[in-house]
Amino acid sequence: MADLRQGLVVAHLGKGIAVEVSDDSGIVAEQLVLCQTLRKLDTVVVGDQVMLSMSSPEQGRIEQILPRRSVLQRPSRGNDTRPVAANLDTIFVVFAAEPECDFLLLDQYLAICENCNIDAALVLNKVDLPLSPAVEEGLIYYQSLGYSLYKVSANQKIGIDALQQVLSDRTSMFAGQSGVGKSSLTNALLPERNLKTNSVSEITRHGRHTTTAATLYHLPDGGHLIDSPGVAIFGLAGLSEAQLAWGYREFQPYIGKCRFNDCRHLNDKDCAVRAAVDDGLIAANRYQRFLKLREKMPPANRGH
Known part of the structure; x- marks a missing residue:
């Protein structure tokens, strides 16, 4: 050995x-x-x-x-999870003016990253299209929480160089709802992507259709990009209710101040998170989305 x-x-x-x-x-x-x-x-x-x-x-x-510094999971059968990718540094959540931004999905990705030792950043694709005021406002709020925002257009080649620079020192992955342009973005960053896919397929002697869920590419200026077409479905990936609350970055300073250690941040007495929402310190729409995601969790993961 x-x-x-x-x-x-x-x-x-x-x-x-x-x-x-x-x-x-x-x-x-x-x-x-x-x-x-x-x-x-x-x-x-x-x-x-x-x-x-x-x-x-x-x-x-x-x-x-070898030991992993991070692992991204996705739901599997029953209430199980299975790993999708390892040693990711950053997940870039891609969204666009159209299709309309799904903030619930965005919050879900961010909550998972907060709990998986993976940084999260936002990429607004199709910057040539006008944004609704609600999305503009949402972006300002996410930036106030410390999430970086990169504005690009994969088709018009706007902002690609700046994004390439950010990607050059890390292992990254794009996530986001269907239609936001993740593939166009990957193609803009990896002009020779098909060559790599073919060379990977050749070693199996099976031709081009053998690669499945995920492939790791080396970016021309350094860094790795893991392309995983099925990653849009990583759900809440086995998070507990407490982890979901922790996944909302602006809740973190208040969670320890709730009267009860197992506070669900619903109707619990002396909940510091709810008080912060009432005082305007936490955006009410983010709190409402937390409640919605909590409802989507399997009962076994929720407190009683």
Whole structure:
């Protein structure tokens, strides 16, 4: 087992996992190795750093998953969750003037990031289209909470360079509702994306349709982008009611001041969060969305 090599998981394929392994000499570029995993291992996901044993120059077996700094989950059967991507630094939540901004979904993404050790930032795509006053107001509020906002147009190539710069030192992912232009944005940042997809597919000898849920791309100016088409559905991913409240960043200073440790921030006596809403310190519409998300949670995750 001494001959283990370290690699980065870049794609899930039919029955295997594509792992990028650097050549020890540093002279040859990374090579792609098609791997199986040890049965006893947890689910291996894109973004994982792993140790593998090589059975041939193009094939290997993942023996160990190295510690993750973050993991993004999505709901699975029943009330379970399964990991989607690992070692993400930032999720960029993309939205646009049209389709109309779904603030409930936006809050859901932000709440998950707050609880997963992943930074969140906002990307307004299609900046050439007029925004409604309600969305303008919402954006100012999110920025007041410390969320960065990047204004871009993937089609008009506005703001792409600035976004590229931000992405260059981290592992990122785009999330957002359907139709906001996540694919256009990815294509603008990764002009050679299809070449990479084909090279990943080639190592499996199965042709181009083998890549499934997620693929990790290296951005031209540095940094990695994990493209995961199914990620719009990561739901509340197993959050408890207390974690959902913590996921609302502006609730955090008040949660410890509620009279009861298990305060649900509903009709509970001496709730500091509700008092802050009444005093205008927390936006009433954000609080209302918290209540809506709480209602969407499985009963098992909610307090009684």
